[in-house]
Amino acid sequence: MTINIDFTGVFPILATPFDKSEDLNLEDLDRMVRFMAETGVDGVTILGVLGEAHRLTDRERETAIRTAVAAAGSMPVVVGASHRGTRAALELSVMASELGAGAVMITPHAEPAMTEARIFEHYACVADGCGLPIVVQDHPASTGVQMPVPLLLKLAAEIQSVACFKEEAVPTAPKIRALKAGLGRPVSILTGLGGLYGLFDLEAGSDGFMTGFAFPEVLQAMVAAARAGEAEEVARIYQRFLPLIVFEQQPGVAVRKDLLRRRGLLSSPAVRHPGGGLPPGAASDLESIVARVLPGVDLTRTLEVAALC
Numbered sequence: 421m422t423i424n425i426d427f428t429g430v431f432p433i434l435a436t437p438f439d440k441s442e443d444l445n446l447e448d449l450d451r452m453v454r455f456m457a458e459t460g461v462d463g464v465t466i467l468g469v470l471g472e473a474h475r476l477t478d479r480e481r482e483t484a485i486r487t488a489v490a491a492a493g494s495m496p497v498v499v500g501a502s503h504r505g506t507r508a509a510l511e512l513s514v515m516a517s518e519l520g521a522g523a524v525m526i527t528p529h530a531e532p533a534m535t536e537a538r539i540f541e542h543y544a545c546v547a548d549g550c551g552l553p554i555v556v557q558d559h560p561a562s563t564g565v566q567m568p569v570p571l572l573l574k575l576a577a578e579i580q581s582v583a584c585f586k587e588e589a590v591p592t593a594p595k596i597r598a599l600k601a602g603l604g605r606p607v608s609i610l611t612g613l614g615g616l617y618g619l620f621d622l623e624a625g626s627d628g629f630m631t632g633f634a635f636p637e638v639l640q641a642m643v644a645a646a647r648a649g650e651a652e653e654v655a656r657i658y659q660r661f662l663p664l665i666v667f668e669q670q671p672g673v674a675v676r677k678d679l680l681r682r683r684g685l686l687s688s689p690a691v692r693h694p695g696g697g698l699p700p701g702a703a704s705d706l707e708s709i710v711a712r713v714l715p716g717v718d719l720t721r722t723l724e725v726a727a728l729c
Contacts, residue, residue: 425496425522425553425583426462427523427553427584427608427627427628428462428608428627429627429643430461430629430636430639430640430643431496431498431610431628431630432456432465432629432631432636432639433464433466433470433471433632434452434453434464434465434466434468434471434488435470435471436449436466436471436473436475436476437449437452437687437688438692439688440688440690442692442693444476444484445686445687445688446483446484446487448685448686448687449491450487453487453488453491453497455683457493457495458722459637459640462495462496463495463496463497463498464488464492464498465498465499465500465555465630466484466485466488466499466500468500468557469500469527469562470632470676472692472695473500473502478512478515481512482515482519485497485519485520489520496523497520498524498525498555498630499512499524499525500525501513501515501525502525502526502527502557503529504529506541507545509542509546510545510546510550513546513552516550517551517552521552522552522553523552523553523554523555523583523584524546524550524552525554525555525630526546526554526556527557527559527563528542528567529564530564536567536568539565539571540578543556543579543582544578544579546581547582550581551581552581553581553583553584554579555583555630556572556585557588557612558585558587558595559586559588560588566589569595569598569599572599573599573604576605576607577604583608584607584609584630585599585608586610586630587611587612588611588612590613591617592611592620592624594624596624596625596626597625600624609627610626610628610630610631611629611631612630613631613669614632614633614665614669615629615631615633616665616669618639618658618665619642619655619658622642622646623651623654632673633665633668634664634676635661637722637724637725638661638723638725641726641729642654645657656729657725660729661713663709663712664713670702672691672696673691674689674696674698674699675698677689678706679706682710682719683719684719684720714728
């Protein structure tokens with residue numbers, strides 16, 4: 421199989437836009453994808469955990485994929501195709517392939533009889549039935565599944581479609597180092613968790629980010645500095661924006677959606693039920709943090725991170 425995506429750099433995971441009635445907002449999705457392309461990111465990911473994929477119908481998934489692929493042009497679109505059932509995950513992956521996705525992101529889910537062998541079979545089945553590269557999402561906080569390093573290395577060694585690990589199992593940096601040391605072929609490792617541990621993960625050898633932080637320009641600047649061997653610059657950027665990174669990492673997607681609204685990318689920060697919006701007081705807290713970290717900055721424009729730091 422030929423893998424034609426270089427899984428290095430920054431692949432923002434996009435929020436799924438809804439209007440005030442909680443209907444899918446395709447105009448906002450189109451605008452968000454185009455904005456990300458203008459910032460020069462290396463690809464985008466849709467229908468992730470914080471993309472509220474579990475709250476979409478299959479028909480809505482199809483519509484969202486079509487919209488994102490059309491808006492992305494030549495930019496790769498990675499589609500979350502995770503499902504508790506292996507056959508369903510395969511069918512979602514095939515649908516993504518047929519609609520023009522460049523790769524799929526898959527995570528296992530906790531089951532009473534789940535074993536490492538069954539996890540391997542889950543990925544092997546998707547790989548056998550779908551020709552797209554696979555991003556293995558290692559996020560036990562949402563899945564309830566721990567994937568130890570030997571299992572991940574086995575996936576990489578025996579399933580050629582596995583092209584990238586999205587590493588979100590805390591502590592992430594030691595696991596990234598162990599994976600880098602054990603891999604027998606090139607498989608990228610991208611940092612998730614909103615960039616929360618981005619400084620440490622880049623020091624450990626992360627190839628970039630696949631996460632939903634509302635300011636991907638910041639992540640791009642960190643990656644560029646890391647590639648240039650400028651460790652102090654990476655730390656300086658990280659420390660400057662850490663209040664926003666930490667605040668956005670609260671449970672749920674409400675903070676991220678409100679930041680995207682402030683950036684002019686979402687008409688409404690609506691979270692589909694049973695998810696909720698910002699809790700009382702959070703909006704004013706967010707206003708204060710934005711004013712402190714980005715004073716006088718037009719959030720609707722691409723950030724010039726170097727000028728801000």
